[in-house]
Amino acid sequence: MTGVNIEFNVQDALDALINIEFALLDTHCLFNHISETLLDIHEVRFNTQESPDGIHHGKHYHHGIKKVSQNKKIKS
Secondary structure, eight states: OOOOOOOOOHHHHHHHHHHHHHHHHOOHHHHHHHHHHHHHHHHHHHHTTBOTTSOBOOTTOOTTEEEOSSSOEEEO
């Protein structure tokens, strides 16, 4: 059998924890990144007419909404 050799640099781990601590003190950047990512994801899903469960519905999918006139819609 062969052995396993694991090297662990404590300073790298401490530096990573310090970076996490500073990131948690100012979450503005984090939340901006999250919101931009979510906007990008939902824009793509909207443009491709994809539902949250991954089903593509095409251009004419209205999910139970019947078009009545130009800007008025009623549920069918």
